Amino acid sequence: MYQLSKVDKKFPGVHALKAVDFEVGRGEIVGLVGENGAGKSTLMKVIYGAYQPDGGQILMDGKSMRFANPRAAMEQGIGMVFQEQSLIANLTVMENIYLGYEQQFVRFGVINWKAMAEAARMQLAKVKLDIDPGRITSTLSFAQRQLVELAKVLTLEERVQGDLVILLDEPTSVLDEDEVKLLFKLVRELTSRASFIFVSHRMDEVMDLSDRIYVMKDGAVVDMVKRGEASVEAIQHKMVGRVVDKRYYREQRQVPYDASKVLAEMKDVKLPGRVAQIDLKLHAGEVLCLVGTEGSGREAILRTLYGMLTPLAGTVTLKGRTVTRFSPRGSVEAGMGYVPRERKVEGIVAGMNVHENMTLSQMGRHSTAGVFRIGGEKALARDWIARLSIKASSETADCGTLSGGNQQKVVLAKWRSGGSDILLLDHPTRGLDIGAKEDVYEMIRDMTDDGVGIILVADTLEEAIGLSHTIIVVKDGAIQKRFDCATGAKPSLFDLIHYMI
């Protein structure tokens, strides 16, 4: 019904899509997987009309189509449920659902709110969401907003003739397990109304939901598998072009930590919000992983250790000294480094070059009376560019132009070159491709070998289990369970999830 034939898309310097063939049948759920940079987002943008292909054809029921913009695609029945939710938080649910399409409710220049609420209620019923359409969107939970978004796309049903194709971009990334189950059930029921294209990083979910799965790598579709025809491992293998196994997390390099040397300690710490009774100890050479769902309190713990939040009660001790004034500056002076989740916002300064970024946290070390010794600074940057094989044209290359993996290496080098021995890593591998991820894992082992203590909030549970010496499960702002993760005796995914939810 919906078909892409030999679709090509080029950007300056990148061949983003290479003769992609793609097909969605009526009432079908099609999965789309691939590593970051494989071309999934570009393909999606071509499908919902944000990009126009340079070559090939878009066919609907055999007719060639060309969409100038997303609205044109919507008018042909192609809707997109965005990962970064596109709802406007301070509008009501119904206003959001009919944003840009209010005309149908207008009488004499005035909106008939009753009619809109009635219509919105009907849309919400399609996604089995029983809420007042007059509610302000920001008061809804994340999962509810996701459903409103879906309901918004489903208004296409009344608006367009013909079939619907709905793109779901990472719809489960912040949902908990029950919410995911509900969403999947709903999507399956909705196949009577529409076809779906499901994009996710979570392989098990894609396998669970999709009738067929397209695997992308380097801008091309490398395989298409039908439900039940391939295992998770086989698909992963196709995505990355090699086998992902235990060695992936460098488990063979994990050595016991030095239990006699405590680098950081939190005692009965209470934080604003509902985080309370946090006790933890970080030792030299230890990777301590905080595991929990979004909003469980992991980030708050991390940011408190870094001095960005001040606890209400309890004590934080860094290398034997109790912290009295909480500030990132104090933490950095105590030898702490922070690799934030938002790499482009808090990690690197785009517009500054590599050596400027690397010394940003340790300017005192490279200056005399406030005047830089730029020669030494550059030498340090060159050294670390070589040590971490950072792909940058030189130490004076703008960090904003580097790839995500190389930016992350610059951030890590910033702290390591300054001699930080307590590192807080918040999703250090988020958005990195496999090769870059492995480089980060390798660096983590290098650092622990040097006696650095690392507190990690991992991107996936597998990553948490693979990398850590200790896992602390946080739920609703309290520590639920502490796992010892010595090599060979690691807890399973199931063990963790049991305490997380």
Place this chain on the structure above:
Amino acid sequence: MDFQRLKPHLPWITLLILVAIVGTADDTFLKPANLLNLMGDIVPLFIMALGLTFAIYIGGIDLSAQSMANLITVVATIYLGSLGGWVALLCVAVGAGLGTLSGYITTKLMVPSFISTLATGGIAISLSQYLSGQRALNMDAAQRDAVFGWMIAKTGPVPHELFIAAVLLAIALFVERRTTLGRVLKAVGAGEPAARASGIDVARYKILAFAISGGLAAIAGLIFSVKLSGGAPAIANGFLLPAIVAVLVGGTPLTGGVGGVLNTAIGTMIVAVIRTSMLYFDIEATAQQMVFGLVLIVAIAVTIDRAKLRTVK
């Protein structure tokens, strides 16, 4: 060559084109003596723009610069008699002090700089009106010549103001390129959250940027009052718009992080050429601010980094 790559070179290209246009229209324009006078005349404006560059470089703005200069002309005139040469120190202290106040309000009370500096500017205006009794004051000519005469003298054909400007530019350039202060200001302009997450006490440096802006506005006011041999609460009115134009035309966008003091030097020369060309082309004095307003709009529209702006209000 695409526009993004051309952008950093626009200021000096604009300057060359303008000079060429005015030079062909008026053959006295390019004579060295004329050019030196032209540049000497613009020095107070340049120094004010130099200070403003620091505020704009971090992504803020200092709207108090003109009021500050007004206040300083009054302060300099009143206290020249009793303090002699030390009045210069008082002027810079007042300027830097009020700048610090703006910086404090901006960083600690989280009031956007365009409001906090507008407010401190208001304070400066009131102070100058109070101190002057709303009258134009005159310096004692003999004492002015004895203490600050060197500022407005000439060595051969070169006005001394140019040396002052050159020294201040050199210092500012050194601060910007070689010191931790300059590096932090760039980081704040280009990506403040990352600077903060690197353990830098961002607020302290931001306050310093406003203090520098205030201090340089004060020096501008001082030279201006020496030139005019007096002070009044509205004497420097008409400076702010061209000074902001100089910074932005020079290539330091309102979003901050790129450009710098050297750009402002070029921007000021552009302003100087525009100003003179208006005399040559018989544009009335009353229309000058309109021209600068238009240039400002064009300069902002061309230089601003739209990637950093999600919405404009």
